[in-house]
Amino acid sequence: MEKKRLAFLSKESAAAEFMVKMLDDIFEGEVVVKPFLVTDKIDTSIPIVLTSHTSYYNDAKLLFPNSQIINGEKILTGFNLERVMMLPAGKRVLVVNTPRVSALGTIDNLIELGMTHLEYIPFVPGDLCPLGVDTAISPGLIHYCPPEILTRIDIGFRIFSLDAFNKLFQALDLSSHYLDKVKGLFNLSLSLSNYKLVENLEKVELYNRERELIINQIPDAVLFASADKKIIFLNKEMEGAIGRSKSQLVGKSVSEVICPISTGKDLLYYLDEDISAKITLDGREYLYSCTAMQEGKNKYYIFTFKLLKKLKALERSGINYKKYGHVARYTLDDFWGDSEYIADMKKHALLFAKNDMTILIAGESGTGKEILAQSIHNISGRRNAPFWAVNFAAIPENLIESELFGYEGGAFTGARREGKPGYFEMADGGTIFIDEIGDMPMFLQSRLLRVLQEREIIRVGGSHIIPVDIRVIAATNADLKQLVDEGKFRKDLYFRLNVLSINTIPLRQFKDSIDSIIEKYLALKYNFAVRLGRGVSNTLRLYDWPGNIRELSNVADYMFHTSEGKNDIGINHIPQYIVQEINKNAAAAAEESCPARPADKDALGAAFFDFLQQKIKLPDEKERGEKFFARFAPDKLQENVARAAAEAEDNGKKALYSAILTVLLEKGQHTGGRNFIKKALHEHGVETTEHYLKIALAEMKKAGLIQAGSTRQGTNATDKGRLFLYNNQS
Numbered sequence: 001m002e003k004k005r006l007a008f009l010s011k012e013s014a015a016a017e018f019m020v021k022m023l024d025d026i027f028e029g030e031v032v033v034k035p036f037l038v039t040d041k042i043d044t045s046i047p048i049v050l051t052s053h054t055s056y057y058n059d060a061k062l063l064f065p066n067s068q069i070i071n072g073e074k075i076l077t078g079f080n081l082e083r084v085m086m087l088p089a090g091k092r093v094l095v096v097n098t099p100r101v102s103a104l105g106t107i108d109n110l111i112e113l114g115m116t117h118l119e120y121i122p123f124v125p126g127d128l129c130p131l132g133v134d135t136a137i138s139p140g141l142i143h144y145c146p147p148e149i150l151t152r153i154d155i156g157f158r159i160f161s162l163d164a165f166n167k168l169f170q171a172l173d174l175s176s177h178y179l180d181k182v183k184g185l186f187n188l189s190l191s192l193s194n195y196k197l198v199e200n201l202e203k204v205e206l207y208n209r210e211r212e213l214i215i216n217q218i219p220d221a222v223l224f225a226s227a228d229k230k231i232i233f234l235n236k237e238m239e240g241a242i243g244r245s246k247s248q249l250v251g252k253s254v255s256e257v258i259c260p261i262s263t264g265k266d267l268l269y270y271l272d273e274d275i276s277a278k279i280t281l282d283g284r285e286y287l288y289s290c291t292a293m294q295e296g297k298n299k300y301y302i303f304t305f306k307l308l309k310k311l312k313a314l315e316r317s318g319i320n321y322k323k324y325g326h327v328a329r330y331t332l333d334d335f336w337g338d339s340e341y342i343a344d345m346k347k348h349a350l351l352f353a354k355n356d357m358t359i360l361i362a363g364e365s366g367t368g369k370e371i372l373a374q375s376i377h378n379i380s381g382r383r384n385a386p387f388w389a390v391n392f393a394a395i396p397e398n399l400i401e402s403e404l405f406g407y408e409g410g411a412f413t414g415a416r417r418e419g420k421p422g423y424f425e426m427a428d429g430g431t432i433f434i435d436e437i438g439d440m441p442m443f444l445q446s447r448l449l450r451v452l453q454e455r456e457i458i459r460v461g462g463s464h465i466i467p468v469d470i471r472v473i474a475a476t477n478a479d480l481k482q483l484v485d486e487g488k489f490r491k492d493l494y495f496r497l498n499v500l501s502i503n504t505i506p507l508r509q510f511k512d513s514i515d516s517i518i519e520k521y522l523a524l525k526y527n528f529a530v531r532l533g534r535g536v537s538n539t540l541r542l543y544d545w546p547g548n549i550r551e552l553s554n555v556a557d558y559m560f561h562t563s564e565g566k567n568d569i570g571i572n573h574i575p576q577y578i579v580q581e582i583n584k585n586a587a588a589a590a591e592e593s594c595p596a597r598p599a600d601k602d603a604l605g606a607a608f609f610d611f612l613q614q615k616i617k618l619p620d621e622k623e624r625g626e627k628f629f630a631r632f633a634p635d636k637l638q639e640n641v642a643r644a645a646a647e648a649e650d651n652g653k654k655a656l657y658s659a660i661l662t663v664l665l666e667k668g669q670h671t672g673g674r675n676f677i678k679k680a681l682h683e684h685g686v687e688t689t690e691h692y693l694k695i696a697l698a699e700m701k702k703a704g705l706i707q708a709g710s711t712r713q714g715t716n717a718t719d720k721g722r723l724f725l726y727n728n729q730s
Helices: 013-027 054-063 081-085 100-112 162-171 176-215 236-242 254-261 265-269 312-317 340-352 369-378 397-405 442-454 480-485 491-497 511-526 536-542 548-562 576-593 601-616 622-629 638-667 674-683 690-702 719-729
Strands: 004-010 031-037 048-051 068-070 092-096 119-123 135-138 151-154 221-226 231-234 275-281 284-295 298-307 359-362 387-391 431-435 456-458 465-467 471-476 500-503 706-708 715-717
Touching (some): 004 013, 004 054, 013 176, 048 054, 048 162, 068 162, 100 135, 162 176, 254 298, 359 369, 369 387, 511 536, 511 548, 638 674, 638 690, 638 706, 674 690, 690 706
Parallel strands (some): 004 048, 048 068, 092 119, 092 135, 135 151, 359 471, 359 500, 431 471
Antiparallel strands (some): 275 284, 456 465, 706 715
C-alpha cells in the first residue's frame, strides 16, 4: 500500500526541520513528510501542503497549484516561559521572529498566556535595535537577535494548535488515534511547563507579598521604576500622593505620571546621580530623592517622596522650633560691601543652595559664617523647615554627645525618664549648622561621619536606628587640613565635610566699603544719618580689623553713643585702641626704616607717610609728606594722627586731580570713561582705585575743574582746571 505524502512549506530551514521531526514522530512512518523552502525546487505532485504560517498561503498556491493547502494557527509550548515571567514589569523586550506577522503572532501568544507585564517590540532581521533595550525573546530563532542584546530567552519553536492538527488529519484521512496521540504530547509538554510556571509564580507571589508588606510600612511615598523609567511597583503612600491606584500606574512611564503634577520635571533627567531636592506633587511639598540600584544585569530606580510636615521629630517631642528661635533670619542681602570677593561668595552660595550636599564654610572670626549658612538655608528647598545652630565651643564636652544625638530614658544619671531627642532629630527636614567644627572631640567625629554617610543616628543608650533628613553646614576659623596633619581631626571626616567649600571675606579685603557699612548699620539700628568727618574714613582704613565686621559694628555703636546724637562723627569718636594700634604700626615702620635713629623726626615722618600711603593708596607726595610729618616729635604723634591723615588726604587729592588734568590735556578730545582715564594714569605711574577715581571725578566736576559728557563726548579739562594745574605745578 502506497504511503500518503505531505509537503511542509516554510521560509526557515530550522523551523522546517523541527516541524518535520515532530510530524514524523506523530505519524510513525505512515505518512512521508517532505520539507520545502519557498526557494527550493518544488515537487508539485504532492497532494497536501501544510504551511508553517497562514501568511504563506498565497506562496503555497503558486508553488503547488493542484494541491490542497492547509493553514493552521500556532501556539507556544511553554518552554522557558518562567524566565519571561520573571522579567520586571514594564520592561521593553524584543520579540524576534520572521516574517513580521510571525513576530506579532508570538506576541499574541505571550499575552494569551497572561504575560502582560512587559512591553513587547516585534523585531525581524534587518530592523534597527531600539535604544535602551537589552533583552530579547524568540521562538527558536534567537540567532536573528541583534548582537548588542545581552539577555536572550529562547522559548522554543511554536507548534500547531489542536485545531490545525485536526484539519491536517482529516485531509490525510487518518483515524482519531493520531489526534489522541497529539493531545497526549500537548498535555505532557504543557504540564511540565505549567509546573515550572506555577512553582515560580508561587515564589514570585510570596516575594511580592513580603515586599508589599514591608514597603507599605514606610511612612514615605516610594516608587520603583525599571531601567527604561517604567513604574514596576509603588506603595500606598505613593498612590495617595499621586491620587491614582497601583493598577492604573504599573507599566506607565515615570515622566508621564510624575511630570504633569510636579514642579521638578528636570529631576527625571539625572537619574544616574543620587539626587535630593524639593518637589511639589499635586500642590503638596515633598523632599524628593532618587537612587539607582543594580541587581545583576537589571537596573532599577527608587524614588522617595518625604512629605514636608514642618518637623516630625519636633512634633513627637512637642517642641515648637519657631518658638525657640531655631529659624534662619538672614539672607544674602545682609552681606554688605561692594567687592568682587563678596559678589563671588554670593554666587557660590546661590549655586550650593540648589542641592542638599554638605557645605564647609571657612573664615576668620566675625566674617559672618553663620549669616552665610542661614542665607543658604533660606534660599534652599528647606527654608520652611528648622535651622538648628550648634557651637561646639559653647557646649561642655561631657554633654556634647547627648545634645547632638539625644538619649534614651535612663541612659545615664540625671537623664529624663522619657528620653530626649538630640539636635540631629530636632533638625529633621531642615538644616543643622555646626560652628567651630574643629573643636569637635575625636571620639564624636566617627559618629558624625556616620550621620553624613548614612543620614541616620542612634541615641545614647539606645539601639534603634533613627533616619534623619538633614542638610549639614559646618564652619571653622581653624585650618582643618593642618589639624588633620597634626592628628587632631579625622581625615575621612575632613573629606566628607569638604564637599562644597566656601570662604567668607575678611574686612581688610574690602576697606573701601567701611563708610557705607557704618552709614547703613547706624541708619538701620538707630535711624541715625551719620556724617563721617574729615580724615575719619582714612583713619579707619589704616586699621587692619582683626575682628572684622563684628568689630566694625561695635565701633559704629561706639561712634553713635559718644557723638551724643550729633550727626558729625570726628576723630575723637573713634575708639582709642584703634588710634593706638595705628601709632604702634607707624612707630614699628619708622624703626624698621631707620633702626639706628628711631627718634629722628624726618625718618619717622617719612616712614609714617610710607605707611599711610600704603594703607590708603594715595598718590606719591612723599617729599611733601616728609616735610609735614617732620614737624612732629614721636611722642606727639598720637595726638596728631587725625591732622596728619587729613592733610595727607588733602595733598593726595591735589596730586590726583593734577594727574587727571594732565592726562585729559594730553589726550585732548579723545578721552573715554573711567577705565580709559585709569589706564592713562597708570601709564604716568599714578595708581588709584576705581572707587577713588569715581569720587575724584565727581568732586572735580562739582568744583568746575572738568566738564564730563557722555562716553562719546569724553571728559575735558575746563579753564578753571587748567589754572588749578598751573598753580599746583609751580
